[in-house]
Amino acid sequence: MKNNIVMRLPPFVRAIVVNRPSKEIKSPYMADIKVPGEPESQLCHSPALGCAGLIIPGANVLVQPKSSKSAKSKYSLDLVDLGNTIVGANPMFCNSMVKTALLNGWVQSLPQFSDDQIKQEHTIDESRFDFKCEKDGKTYLIEVKGVPNASAQDPPVMPSKSKKKKKGSVEDDGIENGDKEENSGKSVGLISYFPDGYRKQANDPISPRAMKHIQHLEKIVESDSNTVCALVFVIQRSDCVIFQPTKGDPLYRKAVYQASQSGVLILPHVVSWSEDGAATWTPQCLPMNLKDESDKY
Incomplete structure (x- = not known):
């Protein structure tokens, strides 16, 4: 490590x-x-x-x-x-860290690649994926998602709307601040979840872009036996014991489960940050929950 x-x-x-x-x-x-x-x-x-x-x-x-x-x-x-x-708060770091992990063979279920076998930002039809790798006659399409979110329960408990809000305390990304101790990092053994945010419509996925990516990866893996598709979740914090597509977005959660059943690799990796600015990659994936008894699929 x-x-x-x-x-x-x-x-x-x-x-x-x-x-x-x-x-x-x-x-x-x-x-x-x-x-x-x-x-x-x-x-x-x-x-x-x-x-x-x-x-x-x-x-x-x-x-x-x-x-x-x-x-x-x-x-x-x-x-x-x-x-x-310490939580990584710069989403631009994720792709760089994944590339380093690919070069060293640290991404679970994927081989080690040389630099000339890795191409970044590869477009297929309507989607642009973060990596296209080629080795031993096989193609690997890899999409990366950064995950800073964690809570003692998923979906996290939202504060009451009747509670008076402090100026500057409401984020535009779906969380009201200062009211969720389970999201504050004070507890150990949290649930890492993705995605997080507001919906435009109640029946929409939280992230239409994330939904498009997972559905396209599933389509590719079903139609091309020579292509390996992987969705890598980079969990930029060390206090989580499990990862799951959030139950707050049942559409996306179901899509990830269905894609995994079709053969898309779902790979949640933890990155631990130190105070001196070093990011350590955990080669073994975090345990994950893609479906349980509460899911209706």
């Missing part, structure tokens, strides 16, 4: 979130943070928006100073420190 490093980031600066969105720039991708030694709050880019309700006022975060003087923000928010675990 000590040698399975898939990413190592430059030294971080510890900070505390003051506002998101920033009071200076009202974009949901911008936050105000308090950095030790700085008399005023600083602008910080938050690539994961609210990171499923984790990036809220008072949150302890690890940020990287930006080298570009022309950037609107001075820092990038990449990790959230929950106390018992």
